[in-house]
Amino acid sequence: MLFHTSKDDNEILCLIVSNVNYHFLEYGIFNRSHLNNSSIDHHFETFSNHNHSSIRKTRSKSIIHATIRPLRTSHPINNNSIQRNNNKLFSISNIINTDDYRDQSENSSIIQKSSEFQTNSMNFVSVNKIHRHFLLQPQTFENKRNDLYVTVSKIRKFRLKSSKVAHHARKNVWSDNFNTTNDHHQDSKNNQKKLYSKQCLAALIISILLVIAVIITTLLIFLIKPQTTSTSTSSTKVAVLRWNTSGITIAGITTMSGNTSNQLNQPWDLALDWSNALYVTDQRNNRVQKFLMDISTGTTVAGQANATGGLTLNYLRGPLGIIVDENSNIYVSDNNNDRIVIWSNGATSGSLFAGNGTTGNSINQLDDPYGLAHDSDSDAIYIADYNNHRIMRYFQNNSSGTLVAGGNGNGKNQTQLSLPTAIYFDSLSNSLLIVNTGAHNIVRWVLGESSWTLVAGNINGTAGISSMHLKSPTDVTLDPMGNMYVADRNNQRIQFYPVGETNGTTIAGRTGITGSNSTLFDTPSSIILDNQLNLYVVDRFNHRIQKFLRY
Known part of the structure; x- marks a missing residue:
């Protein structure tokens, strides 16, 4: 469909293109005087009809007719006006032939510019959409073309606020074999939707x-x-986790026993407090010595500085195991007195914690107590009751203990212990790691259970020098990651066990070799780690404490 106005804005030219069974072209000129303000009339003057020599199968089933009028009064036109505009009607260019509307690939052209016409006032557009229902048997074109279809019309009015009205910006135009001009407007919105x-x-x-x-x-x-x-x-x-193989002597004098403040005599156990101060049980001197960091001269904090032993609570006799709590209170295993005593921080005398000073196997007696362990959550103290082959648990202000492991005599089966010398409380598993010295192994006893499981060494209690064996071990400890360290005393070495492994690695000393240089031991009896995982070892018969730095 095309619209056109004359220069004086009095005429509207409407071109209606239809593609039906017999193609024809209608166009008309409307005089604005025919249009009133209340309705839209549909007037067409048919100027030409084109004969067809063949029938097209492609049909346009609806046609839209639009009429535009200005608000002001239109002027009449004459036949000359019609002739004057007749040339403008066919200003469409680039008309081509096509075989069906479906095949637009051959020589198709698109008119890019919109046809526009100007008015100086507000315009109205009326759109008449005609639906044509085709008859089954078409007749000749000249006389019967109106019988080909039945027309149903819908009219809508639109008020245009702009003074410029334009056609679609894009349309396909072609001529068929009968010189019929076909103008199909494409719906760009549908194409965009598809895209x-x-x-x-x-x-x-x-x-x-x-x-x-x-x-x-x-x-x-x-x-x-x-x-x-x-x-x-x-x-x-x-x-x-690796350490220097050469140790540094931080307390005592190598191979020289003595009772001066810078000497030790067969030390056994050691502990560290929150400040990394070192506490050593100086067994043969019947005392506990405290060494501040980087100071080789010790201070006596339990027992007598002159190495005198005794039965009263201000004396010790052959102290072995030791632990220090968060308040720097000292728990000491007073071995030869068969008791556990507490020396409060700064005190000159101890107080009885467990045992009564007499040898026995009742719940309030001990026989040669060795190692100690502390459960800080419950404040319980665990005692390795060496000659009773059992582990006892005591609480503050309670003179009677509770049996938690062993107690079934000296033996190597899984319900017995053999000469336990040291224990480590593992809070994560609520269990005790027990150094089962007489059976040459390390076992785990979960509290509340009636038997142990093997952790290191031989389950049958056989001693050996391989990485799978131990020989009279005397101490055990864990690092924060759960790795285990064992003082393999009679093999003269310290063994390292990664979590879950039973095959040990020697990290200090040399298997079966005794010596006094910085790489050797003479009966290593106890070990401990500081917060940097530096390793401290009691080198018992060399009368010294060795420190192995981690790097």
């Missing part, structure tokens, strides 16, 4: 593929991660 639909579909497919890839990647990470973590963790522990 947008394709783009949305492509984006959706890409998004789904990305989500699937992310899910698969996540699953692979979770499936692979445990094995990788386990391997790297094990490797990291072995690589990072």
Whole structure:
């Protein structure tokens, strides 16, 4: 459909193009005087009809007729006006032939510019949409073309606020074999919708593929991660936890026993407090010495400085095990007096904690007590009752203890203990690591259970020098990561066990070799770690304390 106005704005030219069974072209000129303000009339003067030699199968089933009028009064036109505008009616260019509307690929052209006409006042547009229902048997074109269809019309009015009215910016134009001009306007919005639909579909497919890839990647990470973590963790522990093989003497004088403040005489056990001050049980001197960091001269904090032993609470006799609580109170295993005493921070005399000073196997007696362990949560003290082959638990202000492990005589089966010398309380598993010296192994006894499980050494109690064996071990400790350290006394070495492993690695000393240089021991009896995981070892018969720095 095309619209045109004359220069004096009095005429509106309407071109209606229809493609039906027999193609024809209608166009008309409307005089504005025919249009009133209350209605829209449909007037067409048919100027030409084109004969057809063949029938097209492509049909346009609806035609839109539009009439535009200004608000002001229109002027009449004459036949000359019609002739004057007749040339303007066919100003369409680039008309081509096509075989069906479906095949627009051959020589199609698009008119790019919109036809426009100007008015100086507000315009009205009326659109008449005609639906044509075709008859089954068409007749000749000249006489019967109006019998080909039944017309149903709908009219709508539109008020245009702009003074400029334009056609569609894009349309397809061609001529058929009968010189009939066909003008089909394309719906750009539908094309855009189709384009947008394709783009949305492509984006959706890409998004789904990305989500699937992310899910698969996540699953692979979770499936692979445990094995990788386990391997790297094990490797990291072995690589990072290493120590100098040469020790530094921080207390005592190598091979020289004595009772001066800078000497030791067969020390047995040691402990560290919150300030990294070192406490040593100086067994043969019947005292406990305290060494501040980087100071080789000790201070007597329990017993007598002159090494005198006795039965009263201000004396010690052959002290062995020791622990220091968070208040720097000292718990000492007074071995030869068969008792456990507490020396408060700064006190000159101790107080009885467990045992009564007489040898026995009742719940208030001990027989040669050795190592001690402290559960800070319950404030319980665990005692290795060496000659009674059992572990006893005591609380403050209670002179009677409770049996928690062993007590079934000296033996090597899993319900018995053999000469336990040291214990370590593992709060994470609520269990005790027990140095089962007489059976040459380290066992774990979960509190409340009636038997132990093997941790290191031989389950049958056989001594040996291999990495799988121990020989009369006397102490055990854990680091914060759960790795275990054992003083393998009669093998003259310190063994390191990564978490869950029973195969030990020597980190200090040399298996079966006794010596007094910085790399050797003579009966290492006890070990401890500071907060930097530096290793401290009691080198008993060299009368010294050795420190092995971690690097």
